[in-house]
Amino acid sequence: MIAALISLPAALFLIGKFLRPTIAPKRGLLVVEKSAIPVHGALVYRESRVAVIREAGEIYALGLVCTHLGCTVGVTPQELICPCHGSVFDRRGNVVKGPADRPLVRYPFEERGDRVAVLL
Amino acid sequence: MFKEFLKHLFPRLVLKSSLKITYTFCLGGLAFTAFMILGVSGLLLLFYYQPSPEKAFGSILFLESSVWGGRYLRSLHRLTSHVFLVLIFLHTLRVILTGAYRKPRELNWLIGFSLLLVAIFSAYTGYLLPMDQLSLWATQTGMELVAGTFLGNVALGILVPDGVGLPMSLLRFYILHIMLAPLALLLLSFLHFYRIRRDKGVLPYL
Numbered sequence: 152m153i154a155a156l157i158s159l160p161a162a163l164f165l166i167g168k169f170l171r172p173t174i175a176p177k178r179g180l181l182v183v184e185k186s187a188i189p190v191h192g193a194l195v196y197r198e199s200r201v202a203v204i205r206e207a208g209e210i211y212a213l214g215l216v217c218t219h220l221g222c223t224v225g226v227t228p229q230e231l232i233c234p235c236h237g238s239v240f241d242r243r244g245n246v247v248k249g250p251a252d253r254p255l256v257r258y259p260f261e262e263r264g265d266r267v268a269v270l271l
Numbered sequence: 272m273f274k275e276f277l278k279h280l281f282p283r284l285v286l287k288s289s290l291k292i293t294y295t296f297c298l299g300g301l302a303f304t305a306f307m308i309l310g311v312s313g314l315l316l317l318f319y320y321q322p323s324p325e326k327a328f329g330s331i332l333f334l335e336s337s338v339w340g341g342r343y344l345r346s347l348h349r350l351t352s353h354v355f356l357v358l359i360f361l362h363t364l365r366v367i368l369t370g371a372y373r374k375p376r377e378l379n380w381l382i383g384f385s386l387l388l389v390a391i392f393s394a395y396t397g398y399l400l401p402m403d404q405l406s407l408w409a410t411q412t413g414m415e416l417v418a419g420t421f422l423g424n425v426a427l428g429i430l431v432p433d434g435v436g437l438p439m440s441l442l443r444f445y446i447l448h449i450m451l452a453p454l455a456l457l458l459l460s461f462l463h464f465y466r467i468r469r470d471k472g473v474l475p476y477l
Contacts, residue, residue, distance in 0.1 A: 219415075220411070222411060236412075
């Protein structure tokens with residue numbers, strides 16, 4: 152009985168350790184020519200789930216992961232819409248319509264001359 | 272020996288009152304029948320399904336287009352899985368409404384409820400396997416919901432170590448769906464049936 156009380160949690164702990172491998176967090180660098188970003192437009196990378204947007208002379212990178220339940224939002228000229236539950240974000244990433252309640256993630260980026268590098 | 276086995280597989284006698292269909296509507300029995308259909312059709316699907324993100328959807332297209340009866344089998348498996356869950360829910364509802372969870376059958380109620388949970392988990396893991404858009408995003412949203420629960424991040428680390436729809440996660444859902452969940456369902460079912468006889472509700476002469 153005592154042996155079972157000790158060995159069962161130990162076995163569960165070891166199996167839990169076995170099932171959780173060490174995975175290096177994915178880091179990426181996206182370098183884009185500034186001239187490639189259309190005025191009042193966006194460069195959309197669906198697989199990497201990021202959009203580089205130029206709006207009113209400002210350039211920024213929005214994560215396309217919906218802050219509600221993690222679907223990839225679609226980018227339209229006016230707004231960003233999530234196909235799963237209909238959340239709507241404006242082009243700056245702020246919530247226009249729920250169920251999402253937080254703005255989209257903005258990735259940090261640096262200007263490198265006539266290019267921008269986005270740190271994913 | 273075979274004859275002996277058949278003789279003992281079914282009870283010696285059955286009360287007429289427990290044969291009346293309105294007594295239980297046989298919902299549990301029908302659910303287990305659905306589970307057996309799922310087992311057989313699933314076993315056949317294993318011959319064609321390939322559990323890797325690149326090949327999964329293609330292998331299903333192949334199954335549906337080039338395999339005799341493949342489309343029928345897959346539809347059967349999918350529809351039966353829906354029917355299975357509906358039957359288990361109705362069975363649970365019947366047990367609640369007739370008060371069959373009460374003393375002395377509390378333990379069997381708990382076993383039955385775990386069966387319900389494992390059945391839902393089994394269906395959820397199976398949902399990702401085709402790797403089409405619907406299954407991928409449904410699993411993604413489901414995992415976000417899990418992440419919000421108590422110890423959800425630990426569960427997430429074990430279920431989807433590399434993210435929904437990536438190789439390791441798909442393989443894990445596959446193993447859970449074809450091995451661990453069915454095994455748990457089978458063992459719990461046998462325990463469930465054993466407790467019915469032990470609790471002597473429908474078979475008072477035992």
